[in-house]
Amino acid sequence: MPYAHDLDTLASLIKQNPSWSAIKPEYAARMRAQNRFKTGLDIARYTARIMREDMAAYDRDSSQYTQSLGCWHGFIGQQKLISIKKHFGSTKRRYLYLSGWMVAALRSEFGPLPDQSMHEKTSVPALIEELYTFLRQADAWELNHLFRALEEARQAGDEAKAKELLSQIDNHETHVVPIVADIDAGFGNAEATYLLAKKMIEAGACCIQIENQVSDEKQCGHQDGKVTVPHADFLAKINAVRLAFLELGVDDGVIVARTDSLGAGLTKQIAVTNEPGDLGDLYNSFLDGDYIDSADDIDNGDVVIKSQGKLLKVKRLASGLFCFKPGSGEDRVVLDCITSLQHGADLLWIETEKPHIGQIKGMVDRIREVVPNAKLVYNNSPSFNWTLNFRQQVFDAWAAEGKDLSAYDRAKLMSADYDDTELGRLADQWTANFQRDAAREAGIFHHLITLPTYHTAALSTDNLAKGYFGDEGMLAYVAGVQRKEIRQGIATVKHQDMAGSNIGDDHKEFFAGEAALKAGGKDNTMGQFENI
Secondary structure, eight states, X not given: OOHHHHHHHHXXXXXXXXXXXXXXXXXXXXXXXXXXXXXXXXXXXXXXXXXXXHHHHHHHOTTOOEEEEEOSSHHHXXXXXXXXXXXXXXXXXXXXXXXXXXXXXXXXXXXXXXXXXXXXXXXXHHHHHHXXXXXXXXXXXXXXXXXXXXXXXXXXTXXXXXXXXXXXXXXOOOSOOOEEEEOTTOSSSHHHHHHHHHXXXXXXXXXXXXXXXXXXXXXXXXXXXXXXXXXXXXXXXXXXXXXXXXXXXXXXXXXXXXXXXXXXXXXXXXXXXXXXXSHHHHHHTTBOEEEESSGGGOOTXXXXXXXXXXXXXXXXXXXXXXXXXXXXXXXXXXXXXXXXXXXXXXXXXXXXXXOOHHHHHHHHHHHHTTSTTOOEEEEOOTTXXXXXXXXXXXXXXXXXXXXXXXXXXXXXXXXXXXXXXXXXXXXXXXXXXXXXXXXXXSOEEEXXXXXXXXXXXXXXXXXXXXXXXXXXXXXXXXXXXXXXXHHHTOGGGSHHHHTXXXXXXXXXXXXXXXXOOOSOSTTOGGGGGTTO
8 A cells, every 4th residue: 555545544543643743644654664464364365366376477478487486484585585685676486495304303302303304393384484584674674765765866856756755665576475385294194284375374375385295204205215105195295285275364375386296205104095097096006906706825923805806916015105116206206296286286396317308298298288387396406416317328429419428428428528528518507597498398496406505605604614614714804705795785784673673763753852872873883894
């Protein structure tokens, strides 16, 4: 709502309450403008509409895909969105990703944990709330600078500048964007999933990603030992998330159904089936084992089911888990995805072992034979060795073309010796084009990197520590950090301002008038970074 409208409304309200005479309407209107979203549900409803609009835009034009980076702290998410606005002028089609891996590794009271759903489930909605707290503060920070500039323009009598600034205030684009939030395998049964989903939505989540692993056996998608559940169990959790959205009035809420079947060779239970060809029977048809002719072939403790009209003695491990047939992963992925989309999911996530467009496209094409508008969220995972993968893909493509490869050793293509070769340069180009090509060819609507800021924090800290504690001393910080902040226009160089010092000073004036004791006077060293 335009600032001028709020100003008039509040001026009238304050005039009706004589005891409020110390309150200036422009201050109240300004504070209201700087706090657009009052609750997490306001955010969830707003961002859900954005996602739905983006999904429709992608259906019309696959070049309109969306992207996100995983963030493990509110400040990291905030700086990401500030950077996006600075460089691209808009946050359109740029989201945040909340990674269960990073919550486990970085945000658990137990300390660093593996990605096995052992962290406190309340830490997930807590991080969503934190991320949106920092994004809302970025709105307040940016608008605060606009309002200060507006005051200066008016004091200088520059009406043209004041009009321009009012337009910027009224048309301000928020830093609040959709979060794709990882609920892992639901942290328990369907009721537990529902309760956690409600907390996540109330914190602001418009999009919840859930996977078809067993909750108490959950593994990172890029590790071994994954165990899936029958479709009925997974669909119950999808229903639980949908009902949580509907209960809270987020009718456009988005559910991402993730399948780990490509790399999961085990199931904890045999599906319930009532007749041949039903969903339970299809799930069981992938079980590994031996067909038998009579009860004489059954040993003590064996499990036997009727499958495809015959008796199947199912292969079971000492752990009690049942095995799927080797090589059945892609078929199970396709069945999982079709089933999820037909029962309430909006988007798919196929966890793969490598970034290969042909592999992804092959599965998506099969899914789209049944559900033509199927769309993926894809994990551009740091678990992949991207350099090696794409160099090997180029190598294999050239080999198929009969090109001379004597200058290259496929097993050693990660070597820096290949960085400035024809193969290395082409592999880098394929990597740069991966998201665009995969969006066009393989149905990927949203590209994310699950835990990039985990790696960037480690890398930048290593570089600073190496120099600061070595011969460079203070120069390591000055040249490696602060000078770059100044020259690249990074807002954090004025860290007091970024943390809200100027907002606090203005509030002091709002509350106490001329009696306010402000921090931003002549002795504030932040002034050293003005006009540079």
